[in-house]
Amino acid sequence: MEIAEFIDALDRDGRLLADAAEQAGPDAQVPTCPDWRVRDLLAHIGMVHRWATRNVSERLTEFAPPRTGQEPGDADLTPWFRDGHRALVKALTEADPQVPYFTLLPAPSPLAFWARRQAHETAIHRVDAESALGKDLSPVGPALAADGLDELLAGFHSQDRSQVRTEEPRTLRLRATDAEVVWTVRLSDGVPRAEADDAGDADCELSGSVEELYLTLWNRLPLAGLRATGDPALAELWRERSAL
Incomplete structure (x- = not known):
């Protein structure tokens, strides 16, 4: 943008x-x-x-x-x-x-x-x-939502202060169903590494519209609104530890 x-x-x-x-x-x-x-x-x-x-x-x-x-x-x-x-x-x-x-x-x-x-x-x-x-949410444009995922994953959660960490290496994938937006977040006991691709296997994948992903990862929509496959504990980990 x-x-x-x-x-x-x-x-x-x-x-x-x-x-x-x-x-x-x-x-x-x-x-x-x-x-x-x-x-x-x-x-x-x-x-x-x-x-x-x-x-x-x-x-x-x-x-x-x-x-x-x-x-x-x-x-x-x-x-x-x-x-x-x-x-x-x-x-x-x-x-x-x-x-x-x-x-x-x-x-x-x-x-x-x-x-x-x-x-x-x-x-x-x-x-x-x-x-x-208590009103319906005004929409977030897809371009802004996609950019917001980039800022959140490749920006804020690439810094030392990110608390989204795991004892053993795990992989979380985020896939938009209405845009060509896919992120792979590799978690470990160090800083998360996020890449805009779908390379390799994932332990958990969350999918939804790009707006749903944006608002859910910012903890403004419930995780239940996304489709989840694989280990749900990784999604809960994000919910519990991703606050900035």
């Missing part, structure tokens, strides 16, 4: 998130994040958006922690989120793609990293807001 496409996705999902949160109300429970109410969700994503805006606008070259505790009271929380979301979309739209600054994962450019990361951050939390409202 191109940077402009990520920004468009961020813009769309941020608006949907705000609309759902406003309708649900700040005290509504978020089923996909059982410890959160909608106020916690808005405080979190509003903080993250402002943190991303600061990195892009100020061109920070070293990690600067997000500024927490700045959210207003319940009555002003959704407008506060909308303001931060609009500021992030504007900052990304106007940013110079050639300027270097801090990122968390390798990317073609810092701007490409932040546009991609915030598009997925917002898409996942939009699902949280809609789950709090």
Whole structure:
């Protein structure tokens, strides 16, 4: 996906998130994040958006922690989120793609990293807001879902902090039924190794639409929604240890 496409996705999902949160109300429970109410969700994503805006606008070259505790009271929380979301979309739209600054994962450019990361951050939390409202989830486009699997598997879970590990080598395969998307995740007592192929045998295979895989691997949909073959313990391992 191109940077402009990520920004468009961020813009769309941020608006949907705000609309759902406003309708649900700040005290509504978020089923996909059982410890959160909608106020916690808005405080979190509003903080993250402002943190991303600061990195892009100020061109920070070293990690600067997000500024927490700045959210207003319940009555002003959704407008506060909308303001931060609009500021992030504007900052990304106007940013110079050639300027270097801090990122968390390798990317073609810092701007490409932040546009991609915030598009997925917002898409996942939009699902949280809609789950709090109890409405049908707005769709995730197949291109964004496929890219999100790449970011999750080849990005975040290729880092030392990933806890998805096994005592003995095991292989988990993920196969989209509506797109040419297949991932093989080789697990061991070290960092998981994910490759976009279906080479070799797998101990467990999970299949579903690319959107279902994306949301399930981000623990927003139940594993039962995917078709599983082989050892179900590997799927449960992901559920238990993949939180970031």
